[in-house]
Amino acid sequence: MSPPADIILEVDKLITSFETERGMLRAVDQVSFSVPRGKTVGIVGESGCGKSVTAMSIIRLLPQPAGRILGGQVRFKGLDLVRASDAEMQKIRGGDIGVIFQEPMTALNPVHRIGRQVAEIFRIHKKFSRRDAWDAATEMLQRVRIPDPEKRMMDYPHQLSGGMRQRIVIALALACKPSLVIADEPTTALDVTVQAQILDLMTQLQDEIGMSIILITHDLGVIAETCDEVVVMYAGRVVERASAADLFDHPLHAYTRGLLQSIPTLETPSKAVLQTIPGMVASLADHVHGCRFCQRMGRRSSVSNERPRFAEVAPGHWAEICPLCTSQ
Amino acid sequence: MLDVRDLCVHFPVRSGIIPRHAGFVRAVDGVSLHIQPGETLGLVGESGCGKSTLGKAIVRLLKPTSGSIHLEGTDITGLNQRALRPLRRNFQMIFQDPAESLDPRMSVQAIIEEPFIIHGLGDRANRRKQVHELLDRVGLPAAAGERYAFEFSGGQRQRIGIARALALKPKLIVCDEPVSALDVSVQSQILNLLVELQRDFALSYLFIAHDLSVVKHVSDRVAVMYLGKLVELAPAETIYRDPRHAYTKALLSAIPSPDPKVKRAKILLEGDVPSPINPPPGSAFGHRMSHPRYAETIGADLSLGRIAPGHWLAADPCCISNEDLAALRKGSGTRQSPA
Incomplete structure (x- = not known):
C-alpha cells in the first residue's frame, strides 16, 4: 500500500533494537507517524527516548x-526503506533525503576544504564535472547566506564559527533539492541568537525548495516555533501525536503535560516552584509491557501487563490510552 | 557580600612554530558588579563572552589580571592559594558537567567528605553524619554514599555536586550552567532544589547560564555580558519587560517561546560574536551590526551608567536610544560602578 499523495514519508510500527551486554534493548518500539509534503514534523522527548x-x-x-x-515499514515514495538495498539507500541519502546532524564539526571532514566537501555531493549524486560541481557548490553556499562564498570555499571547517559550520551542513543536506530533510538537534550546540538565524534559514529554504522536515529536538520552544505536527516520544514509544496547536493547547498525555509544565518560561513567576516529573527517564533495559510512564511514576496500574492502545482521541490527535496518564 | 570592581582577566595568546606572544584574549574586560546576601545575580551571554571566566575568577580558580574582588569586605584579588584556603569555605562552585567535576575513583561519601578533611573539620563519625545530612538535603538516599558518581544519572550527579558545594555552609555559590546538561524534567527538579536551598541557607548565587528563561526564573537581578563587558544590568523583571540595550533585546527576542500562538517579532542578528582576541576598539556590538555611529564609540567610555534605580546600561550610542544616551551623559558626573 503506498501512502496518500500528500504524505511524503510514512513510518509504520517501526521497531529498532540494540544488542548490548545486557541483552536486546528496544530503542524504538512500534513507532508510527507520517510526514506531509512541505510540512515540518517535530519529534520531541528527553535523552534516550529513541528520537534520534x-x-x-x-x-x-x-x-x-x-x-x-x-x-515495521518506512514508506518513502513507493519504496520501503527498511528493505531497500544498500545501493538504493546510498542514492537516497544526500539525494532525496538530506540529513543535518547536531554537531557540525563531526559532520564535516576536518582535513578537506569546504568547497571540496560541498562539490563532492554534486559529483556523486549528479555526476557533474569538476568545474560545474564547484560552481554549484558556490551557489549553494550563497543560498544558505554565507557571506563571501568564493572565499569560504577555500576554508577548512575549523576556520568557521559554529553557526557558519551548521550552514555548511545545511548546504550539504539541501544540495540535491531533497524532498525530505532530517534534522537531528540542528541547533542544540548553538547560541540562542545563532539558533534563531539557523531556524529562520531553514524555514526560508523550506519555502523555496518545498521540502518536508523531520526536526528532532528536546526543546519545546523550538518545536512550537517551527513545527506543524509534533510526535512526543517516551522510552521508545510515541505517547502522543498531534498538530502543534492542539498539542500545546490541550496535551492529552501526562508525560506531555509534565514536559510542558516543567520548563520555566518568561511568564513563570520568579522562583516559583516548577512542576517536575518525578524520577528519571526509564531505562530501556527493563522490559515493561504496560504503560512506561506509569512505571516512572511508580504506579502499578491495573493495566500494567498490557501495552496501552495508541488511538485517535480527537481528529488528528493521537495518544496512548492509559487510564491513569491520558485525559480525554 | 561580593563586590567586584573593574575586573579584567586577560590570557596571553601565543602562536607560530616558535611560540611568540601574539596578543591577549580579553575574556573579562573591566567588569564591576556586586551581589547581596541571599540574592541571585544571573549572568547571561553567548558562548565565548567570558561569563564562565568571570565566574572562575570570582572564586579565584583563575588569577585576575587587574581589578579587585572583595568578599565580605576581604580583598581576595591577590591572595595566594595558601592564604585563600581558609576563605574558600565561604565561596563554592557548581559546574556544568557533573560527570567531569566528580572524581570517578572516589565514592560519593569521599567526594562530599573531602571539604571537611581539607578544612580539618570533625572526626570520622561526625563527618559521616554530616555527609548523610547533606545527601538527604539534596534528595539522595544515605546509601548513595557507598556508590560511585558514574553509577548515577545526570540529575543525581548534579545533586552530588550541589551537596559538595554546600558542605562547608558557604555564603556564595557560583553556579556555572548547572542545568544545561540536563533533560527538561530533571532540570526543573534541580532548579527547585537550588531555589529551596537558597531560601533555607540564605545563599547568594552567581547564576551563569545561556538559557534566558532559566536565568529569569532564578534571578533577582540579571547582568548581560557581551565580549568581556557588561552591557546591561537590572532587576530580572525589568530587564525582561523593558530591555534597553540592543544586544539584550536581540538576545530576548531569540528565545523560542513554547507556545505556538505567540509569534514574537524576532531581531535576527547577523554574524557571530567577534573574537575576543584583539576585539574591535569601539563598541563590540556596534561593530557586529556595522552601526553607522560605530566610529563615535572608539576610545569612548562605554562603562555602565544608571538610567533608573537599579537599572544600569552601557553608554553606547550604537546600542541604546538617544534619550537613554542623553540621560546617561547628563548623569555622567555621578556615574560609578553598580555598587
Whole structure:
C-alpha cells in the first residue's frame, strides 16, 4: 500500500533494537507517524527516548553491527526503506533525503576544504564535472547566506564559527533539492541568537525548495516555533501525536503535560516552584509491557501487563490510552 | 557580600612554530558588579563572552589580571592559594558537567567528605553524619554514599555536586550552567532544589547560564555580558519587560517561546560574536551590526551608567536610544560602578 499523495514519508510500527551486554534493548518500539509534503514534523522527548534512533533508522544509519531494525515499514515514495538495498539507500541519502546532524564539526571532514566537501555531493549524486560541481557548490553556499562564498570555499571547517559550520551542513543536506530533510538537534550546540538565524534559514529554504522536515529536538520552544505536527516520544514509544496547536493547547498525555509544565518560561513567576516529573527517564533495559510512564511514576496500574492502545482521541490527535496518564 | 570592581582577566595568546606572544584574549574586560546576601545575580551571554571566566575568577580558580574582588569586605584579588584556603569555605562552585567535576575513583561519601578533611573539620563519625545530612538535603538516599558518581544519572550527579558545594555552609555559590546538561524534567527538579536551598541557607548565587528563561526564573537581578563587558544590568523583571540595550533585546527576542500562538517579532542578528582576541576598539556590538555611529564609540567610555534605580546600561550610542544616551551623559558626573 503506498501512502496518500500528500504524505511524503510514512513510518509504520517501526521497531529498532540494540544488542548490548545486557541483552536486546528496544530503542524504538512500534513507532508510527507520517510526514506531509512541505510540512515540518517535530519529534520531541528527553535523552534516550529513541528520537534520534528513529531518525537514524529511517535513513538506515544505525551503528553497526549493534543496531538492527526488527520490524515495521518506512514508506518513502513507493519504496520501503527498511528493505531497500544498500545501493538504493546510498542514492537516497544526500539525494532525496538530506540529513543535518547536531554537531557540525563531526559532520564535516576536518582535513578537506569546504568547497571540496560541498562539490563532492554534486559529483556523486549528479555526476557533474569538476568545474560545474564547484560552481554549484558556490551557489549553494550563497543560498544558505554565507557571506563571501568564493572565499569560504577555500576554508577548512575549523576556520568557521559554529553557526557558519551548521550552514555548511545545511548546504550539504539541501544540495540535491531533497524532498525530505532530517534534522537531528540542528541547533542544540548553538547560541540562542545563532539558533534563531539557523531556524529562520531553514524555514526560508523550506519555502523555496518545498521540502518536508523531520526536526528532532528536546526543546519545546523550538518545536512550537517551527513545527506543524509534533510526535512526543517516551522510552521508545510515541505517547502522543498531534498538530502543534492542539498539542500545546490541550496535551492529552501526562508525560506531555509534565514536559510542558516543567520548563520555566518568561511568564513563570520568579522562583516559583516548577512542576517536575518525578524520577528519571526509564531505562530501556527493563522490559515493561504496560504503560512506561506509569512505571516512572511508580504506579502499578491495573493495566500494567498490557501495552496501552495508541488511538485517535480527537481528529488528528493521537495518544496512548492509559487510564491513569491520558485525559480525554 | 561580593563586590567586584573593574575586573579584567586577560590570557596571553601565543602562536607560530616558535611560540611568540601574539596578543591577549580579553575574556573579562573591566567588569564591576556586586551581589547581596541571599540574592541571585544571573549572568547571561553567548558562548565565548567570558561569563564562565568571570565566574572562575570570582572564586579565584583563575588569577585576575587587574581589578579587585572583595568578599565580605576581604580583598581576595591577590591572595595566594595558601592564604585563600581558609576563605574558600565561604565561596563554592557548581559546574556544568557533573560527570567531569566528580572524581570517578572516589565514592560519593569521599567526594562530599573531602571539604571537611581539607578544612580539618570533625572526626570520622561526625563527618559521616554530616555527609548523610547533606545527601538527604539534596534528595539522595544515605546509601548513595557507598556508590560511585558514574553509577548515577545526570540529575543525581548534579545533586552530588550541589551537596559538595554546600558542605562547608558557604555564603556564595557560583553556579556555572548547572542545568544545561540536563533533560527538561530533571532540570526543573534541580532548579527547585537550588531555589529551596537558597531560601533555607540564605545563599547568594552567581547564576551563569545561556538559557534566558532559566536565568529569569532564578534571578533577582540579571547582568548581560557581551565580549568581556557588561552591557546591561537590572532587576530580572525589568530587564525582561523593558530591555534597553540592543544586544539584550536581540538576545530576548531569540528565545523560542513554547507556545505556538505567540509569534514574537524576532531581531535576527547577523554574524557571530567577534573574537575576543584583539576585539574591535569601539563598541563590540556596534561593530557586529556595522552601526553607522560605530566610529563615535572608539576610545569612548562605554562603562555602565544608571538610567533608573537599579537599572544600569552601557553608554553606547550604537546600542541604546538617544534619550537613554542623553540621560546617561547628563548623569555622567555621578556615574560609578553598580555598587
